[in-house]
Amino acid sequence: MTLTFASPPQDKAELESGPAFTPRFDEKGLITAVVTDARDGELLMVAHMNAEALSLTLETGFAHYYSRSRDRLWKKGESSGNLQTVREIRTDCDQDAVWLKVSVAGHDATCHTGRRSCFYRTVGVADGEAKVAITDDHRHFDPAQIYAGN
Template sequence: MAGSLDETDMFQPRFDAAGLITAIVTDARDGTLLMVAHMNAEALRLTFETGCAHFWSRSRNSLWKKGETSGDLLEVREVLTDCDQDVLQVKAIVKGHGAACHTGRRSCFYRRVDGNSLVFTGDQPLFDPQAVYRK
């Protein structure tokens, strides 16, 4: 088993066919799941170089520095990888308002699935997204 991805001490991220790796972002202080995004090699490199999380936006087809518009930067404290190095866990501290979600909430996970319905958990926005993301 020597040399296999699950036992090596070499970081060898496994990007998918689109050149992306899934990044699960959690709060470095309490472990709360904040968001899930994707990184390409450039986003991963910039994340390590700057200490701020960068991602690849599949919807905009562009590199994205999280919090650049809102001020809610993700200050990376630690990056972990899973056993076969195709998923990353990014432990970060949210700066600014403390919101990781574009809706202004702390987490992107603010609704519970209940059958065919979504039930809001009660998490309220920490900022007004209409004011921040005027389009």
């Protein structure tokens, strides 16, 4: 079974308070997905979903995303073993973004760099230039070993 989504209602009150989940995909057919750890709330990643990825996520309970760079659907953790089991999905007021609260299997890492979160760097200014600094250099797995055949 593949879920289909109705078009968002024109009535703002219905969109914001009605019972129907009617995601507002952008002009490329994507919706932003913010992903946090269900256990401690840490921000793990931000990704995109098309209707198929969102449908598969709802149907299977495992997070699926749409890769803009690879132009294809992917099941998060399929290669690394770090599958994301969805514990809760929320949508924002105008239904153009979703928030997934997940449990991460395997190495408890989400980032392809081997880190727990894709947000492992801070941004600041030094000597008049924007710079990044690594704040989490702990690798939960070696990406070269995990993704060697990809």
